[in-house]
Amino acid sequence: MSETEGRRLDALQAALSAEHAAVYGYGVVGGRIGEERRTEARTAYDAHRARRDALAREVRDLGGEPVAAAAGYALPFSVPDSVAAVRLAAELEDRVAGVYSDLVRAAEGDRRASAAAALREAAVRAVRWRGGSVAFPGLAERAGTASGQDSAPGASAPSGSVPGASAPSGSVSATPTA
Known part of the structure; x- marks a missing residue:
């Protein structure tokens, strides 16, 4: 496997982890x-x-073994009610958008188009959940915070990243738990 193919596979695995x-x-x-x-x-x-x-x-098609889901994930903040659930949904979409942004950079052709479509879908869902948009969906470093938006009161910083997600711009940071 070439270095380029390896990067593509890593980006696909990171997107799979995020999903x-x-x-x-x-x-x-x-x-x-x-x-x-x-x-x-x-x-x-x-x-x-x-x-x-x-x-x-796609991972299997490239000869890889798809990363398995963890039994559980640490959430970025407590979700005791509907208001927090809406905030979590927006956060999930922001983080997934970041990982797809990385996949867009790593992929070519149809895979890049599919990653761009997934990025767009996540950004649109985030806007719907949040009620507003960010300037560069999926590019947290342009927005000023780890998740691409100002943290809501009581929200803690992300606690880690999904294994295999190497990019700083938006790996879903729900940490697998035992």
Whole structure:
């Protein structure tokens, strides 16, 4: 495998890790979100599951073994209610967008187009959850904070990164837990 192919595989694995974390996170969101946004949360959950499955196939197609999901992930902040669940959903989308930004840089052709579409979808979902946008979705270093937005009161900084995610710009930082 060439160095370029290795970087692509690493970026795919990082995106797969991010999707595993997003699926887990949306499980928490779904359990706390108010009825008025439950359909939106379910749609996002399904989208992340579909992306996760597609990425696993792509990793296999490149001869890799898809990274497995952790049994659990540490959330970036406590999610006791619907307000926090909405904030978590926006954070999940910001972080996934960052990882797809890295994949766009590493990929070519159809894979790059697919990564760009995933980045756009995550950015749009983040805007819907947050009620506003950031200047450069997926590029946290341009926005001034680790996640690309100002932290909400009571939110702690991300606690780590998904194994295999090497880029500083947006790896989903839900840390696997035992």
